[in-house]
Amino acid sequence: MTPSGATPSVQRVDARHRYEIHVDGVRAGLTAYRDRGDQRVFFHTEIDEAFAGQGLASLLVEQALGDVRASGKRIVPVCPYVAKFLTKHEEFADISDPVTPxxxxxxxxxxxx
Incomplete structure (x- = not known):
């Protein structure tokens, strides 16, 4: 999916309230969140156009949600991409909370x- 030899890496950047995915040291995308008590509220995900179609958004969100689980928090999927991801990945259902007003x-x- 990514260019040969390029290994995507995902990092949580707390100061910027987001997870970033990098390919060969270049930021390819991000998923942004805010913490609300024990909930991590995801509200935006984007992949740079130059990296589109490589499966990076899915990898980014999967690793971000795995980090949320490891930290003991819960997921609130305001971001449409994260919400759609959760419909296909039921392994995160036990730590997902509904989006409320x-x-x-x-x-x-x-x-x-």
Missing amino acids: EVLEWLESARSH
Whole structure:
């Protein structure tokens, strides 16, 4: 999927509230979140056009959600891509919470700070 020899790596960047995926040292995409208590609220995922069609978004989200599990937090999939990913990956159902009006209201105020 990625160019030969290129190994994607995913890193959590707490200072920027996101997970980034890098290919050969170049940031190829990100999934952004905010923490709300024990919930990690994902609200945006993007892959740079130059890296589209390589399966990087799926790899990024899968590793991000695995990190959420390891940290003992729960997932709230406001981001449409993360929500769609969760419908196909039931192994994360036990740590997923629904998107509620309260979460959306909280997210709006959290992102404006």
